[in-house]
Amino acid sequence: MPRLRPSLFWTARRDISPFAALLLRVCRDVPSAANELRWIREHIALTSSPAPPKFRLWKLCEKRAKGTPLQYVLGTQPFGGLEIKCRPGVLIPRHETEAYTTELAQILVRHQPSSSTPLSILDLCTGTGCIALGLLSLLPSPVHIHGIDISPTAISLANTNLHHNTRLGLLPPQPSSIHFTPADIFSPFLLPFLTQPTWDLLISNPPYISRGAFARETARAVRNYEPRLALVPDRDGETAVLGCASEDVFYARLLQLAGILAPRRVFFEVAGIEQAARVVDMVRGDARLSGFYPQVEIWRDSPHEEYEMQRVRNYEVPFRGSGGARGVYLCRHDQR
Amino acid sequence: MLAAPWICRSCARSLRSAGVPRLLRRASTIATLPPALVERARKIAAEHDKLTTALETDFDQKTAVRVGETSRVATALREFEKANASLAELGSLLESNDAELRELAQDDLESTQAQLADLGRKLSVALTPKHPFADMPCLLEIRPGPGGTEGRFFADSLFRMYKSYCDNKGYPTRIVKYDVSESDGQKGSEGEVALQEAILEVQQTGAYGEFRGESGMHRVQRVPATEKSGRTHTSAVAVWVLPSFPETPSTDAESEWDNPESDFYIDVTEVRVETMRARGAGGQHVNKTESAIRLTHMPTGTMVSMQDSRSQHTNRREAWRLLRSRMAQQKREAREELAQNLKSSVLASSQITRGDKIRTYNYQQDRCTEHRSGLDVHNLPNVLEGGEKLGEIFESVQGWLTERDIQTILAEEQAEAAPKGKKGKGALP
Missing domain, CATH: 3.30.70.1660 (Alpha-Beta Plaits)
Known part of the structure; x- marks a missing residue:
């Protein structure tokens, strides 16, 4: 991290508040320090605690200044119209996830076969449950959603989030059937759980950072505070069996499941263009999968309807949106 | 202008009626409905037919509005041509050898001609563009x-x-x-x-x-x-x-947002949406708290950025709301300027004189002259x-x-037709 000029700290201290100067350590620029300070103050104003507000402000700012992600400091992160609770041990929802979830919900609404049959969605590696709950809030009921995560902490947080948002009135009061189940997606006993005849959407934001990238490319707040379990696939045994790069092992397994379950649409979040290209290769290289999914797209950070064709390794692939490559989208039908 | 300082009213009127061609009166016979007008009507009617068939396959708001505009002309033209055809038929009957038939045709001829004149006038009225504000209070x-x-x-x-x-x-x-x-x-x-x-x-x-x-x-x-x-x-x-x-209704009139007629309507494809986050790795690698959204309406360059909330969703919604109301404000101002220009073109405040009167109310003679x-x-x-x-x-x-x-339309048509005619001649071998 480049050294900050002392004048920045003086400016923040003089123009905004000493707390802003404290937050500058992690925020790295004055406007975002001012923003974060405002959000911390709003949080204190909205929540009650026996401690005096000034003390709480100092405590929270100090915690944040040490590098704790703001979402863990405040305990929540907005996701679409929802308020998702965040706790250490569970990955914090990202803006990119919010963007593609919204876009997918629009696609599902547009292509819903009929309003009477409920849409069924399988969310693997659900974490806070943000994708499942986000889709629940955006799709017309009834919806059938099944969220699966290996971590019991994540499953309990996902259930907490369901009740929290229902209580806030952000979700329909009688949740369409939505379950969160703790399970390992590599387990051979997983399939009997997934009894739905045909899933409309298989969506997953699996761990996808390679060990090297985790050491070098991740932000300090991510590396030090967010669970490694949700970020780096440490699955050496399965990697050897599936025969792929260690960071792609979840995609290999997810595509295996897609080949069995044959959901109508599939979406995986990926790290960037190289990983997206590798996933496209995996789909195209498998005769069964490429038969199922004639349509393979790469979505960028902010996806929208228009797409452009681009050559990625061996294949011409439609790219949607703007920004870095963020996801791979498969669709069984020729309708977009 | 006339050199004479004063001219008696009846003379002035006869002078004017000699100078200004009276189109509506001439339109009472078919021969005088200018071919340029009929040509224009045919063009519009053809467009109407094309759009109607296009509308059957897929519905589009703009097309529907255009069809509504042109239907007046298309209907008037259809009726006009029908009357024209029946007149031609009567003309052929008049030349027939049967005396009785000729008599019958002669009887019908007058009524058909009168009808045709009426339809011709309707057609020319339909052709005149409606004033953009004509429907307003x-x-x-x-x-x-x-x-x-x-x-x-x-x-x-x-x-x-x-x-x-x-x-x-x-x-x-x-x-x-x-x-x-x-x-x-x-x-x-x-x-x-x-x-x-x-x-x-x-x-x-x-x-x-x-x-x-x-x-x-x-x-x-x-x-x-x-x-x-x-x-x-x-x-x-x-x-x-x-x-x-x-x-402007005090509510945000969100229902109006998708209505192209409304001030609040913005073509979504004309807006560039930017999330102001640093480039580089995204996704799980970083954990940014910045949630700012910037919208740029490209045709006008209007820019709105919103970063108040932690939720990008909320920022986006607020930014759109702000952009819509700014655009509506701009549209409104432009319209008011147009109305203002209209006012000054009608009559400048300094021009209140007895000269360019449009109407005279004469009490002594119990007369009002337009x-x-x-x-x-x-x-x-x-x-x-x-x-x-x-x-x-x-x-x-x-x-x-x-x-x-x-x-005005005739002048336009003639101006349009003139260069075309020249080109046509040049293209001939």
């Missing part, structure tokens, strides 16, 4: 010209005339402004007060179309109540007619009560306006 602004209290009294008479005309027609009205000069304390012969300025809003859809011919200088010739030696005075009152824009259409109406009291005589004047002015519009 309007504001009538009445101000006396320079001079004494006589003009002010007459301004009040005019105000009452319009007010009672609207009452007779059942149009809802609202007096926006009614300023009386208190200092005088006098009353006119019919109890008028000395009016300084009055604004009457006619809250009827299409009122602007009906009243727009009224804007201009109204001249009065009478012996004022204050005049002791019985001389006739001439004074003038200016009338402006402005379209009245409905107030100078543009050349209509003389007697029974002035009925006019000033806003009775049917005023309605007649309105109609004649509408006729005059239509005629003027048709001539």
Whole structure:
């Protein structure tokens, strides 16, 4: 991290508040320090605690200044119209996830076969449950959603989030059937759980950072505070069996499941263009999968309807949106 | 202009009718409905047919609106051509050898010709573009010209005339402004007060179309109540007619957002959305708290950025709301400027003189003369009560306006046709 000029700290201290100067350590620029300070103050104003507000402000700012992600400091992160609770041990929802979830919900609404049959969605590696709950809030009921995560902490947080948002009135009061189940997606006993005849959407934001990238490319707040379990696939045994790069092992397994379950649409979040290209290769290289999914797209950070064709390794692939490559989208039908 | 300082009215009228071609009157025979107009009508009708078939396959708001606009012309043209065809048929019957048949045809011929003339006029009316504000309610602004209290009294008479005309027609009205000069304390012969300025809003859809011919200088010739030696005075009152824009609803009118007619409508493809996050790795690698959204409306360069909330979703919604209301504001301002230009083109404030009058109210002769259409109406009291005589004047002015519009179209068509003709000749081998 480049050294900050002392004048920045003086400016923040003089123009905004000493707390802003404290937050500058992690925020790295004055406007975002001012923003974060405002959000911390709003949080204190909205929540009650026996401690005096000034003390709480100092405590929270100090915690944040040490590098704790703001979402863990405040305990929540907005996701679409929802308020998702965040706790250490569970990955914090990202803006990119919010963007593609919204876009997918629009696609599902547009292509819903009929309003009477409920849409069924399988969310693997659900974490806070943000994708499942986000889709629940955006799709017309009834919806059938099944969220699966290996971590019991994540499953309990996902259930907490369901009740929290229902209580806030952000979700329909009688949740369409939505379950969160703790399970390992590599387990051979997983399939009997997934009894739905045909899933409309298989969506997953699996761990996808390679060990090297985790050491070098991740932000300090991510590396030090967010669970490694949700970020780096440490699955050496399965990697050897599936025969792929260690960071792609979840995609290999997810595509295996897609080949069995044959959901109508599939979406995986990926790290960037190289990983997206590798996933496209995996789909195209498998005769069964490429038969199922004639349509393979790469979505960028902010996806929208228009797409452009681009050559990625061996294949011409439609790219949607703007920004870095963020996801791979498969669709069984020729309708977009 | 004429060199003579004064010309008697009947001479002036005969001079004018010689100079200005009377299109509507000539349209009473088919031969005189200009081919350029018919050609234009055919073009529009063809477009209408094409759009209607396009609309059957997939619905599009803009196309639907255009079809609605052109249907008037298409229907009028269809009827006109039908009448034309039957006339041609009658013509062939007239040449037949059967005497009885000829007689029958002769009987029908006149009625068909009359019908054709009527349809031709309808067609030319349909062809004239509707004034963009024609469907709106309007504001009538009445101000006396320079001079004494006589003009002010007459301004009040005019105000009452319009007010009672609207009452007779059942149009809802609202007096926006009614300023009386208190200092005088006098009353006119019919109890008028000395009016300084009055604004009457006619809250009827299409009122602007009906009243727009009224804007201009109204001249009065009478012996004022204050005049002791019985001389006739001439004074003038200016009338402006402005379209009245409905107030912006205080609610955000979110339902209006998808309506292309609405001020709040923005073509989504014209807006660039930027999330202001640093480039580099994203996704799980970083954990950014920045949630700022910047929207740029590219055609106008209007930019809105929003970063207040932690939720990108909320920021986006607020940014769109802000952008929409800014754009609506801009559109509104542009429209008001247009209306303002309209006002100054109708009559500059400094131009309130007795010269370019549009109408004269002469009390001594019990006469009201509409100078543009050349209509003389007697029974002035009925006019000033806003009775049917005023309605007649309105109609004649509408006729005059239509005629003027048709001539503009004709000029356009001729200007369009001229270079084409030259090109056509050049292309011939």
